[in-house]
Amino acid sequence: MPFQVVALSEQEFAGLFSMDDRALRERGAKRYIADRTPGFPCRVSLEDASPGDVVILAPFVHQPADSPYKASGPIFVRNRARRASPGIGDVPELLRSRLLSVRAYDDASLMREADVVDGRELEAVVERMFGDSGNSYLHVHFARPGCYACRIDRA
Secondary structure, eight states: OOOOEEOOOOOGGGGGGSSHHHHHHHHHHHEEEEOSSSSOOBTTSSSBTTTTTTEEEEEEEEOOOOOSTEEEEEEEEETTOOOOOOOOTTTOOOTTTTTTEEEOOTTTEEEEEEEEEEHHHHHHHHHHHTTTTTTOEEEEETTOOOOOEEEEEOO
16 A cells, blocks of 8 residues: 655744754753764654754654644754655655554544554555554654654555
């Protein structure tokens, strides 16, 4: 079943990089300089930041729907990142190199199933979950820290 990995838009975060540290703190965010890779996965570019890159760790509402699963969590965004646009069925290396939690939601944004998978085997879980017509979209999280990574839609 064709699928599309969806990154976050850079416009949502552009203003953060012009804020001073105090203003970031007031928003619950923090500036970092990446000192290793992997370790600072950008949700806009769907790439790991390189050492020396400026990144912002910020809270993000990844499940905004009015349901019991409404949720937010911390995400990293790189300065000057451009929104990734993987091709249909393409899985970015950022996902391939990590243990992932995949959660399937219906049209009412209620979770219907979840699984944990090695990123190298993501397609099989996506195929299985989208094989159920009641599953409308998927959220991918990095399983160990539990942070939101991206959304996957049917293509």
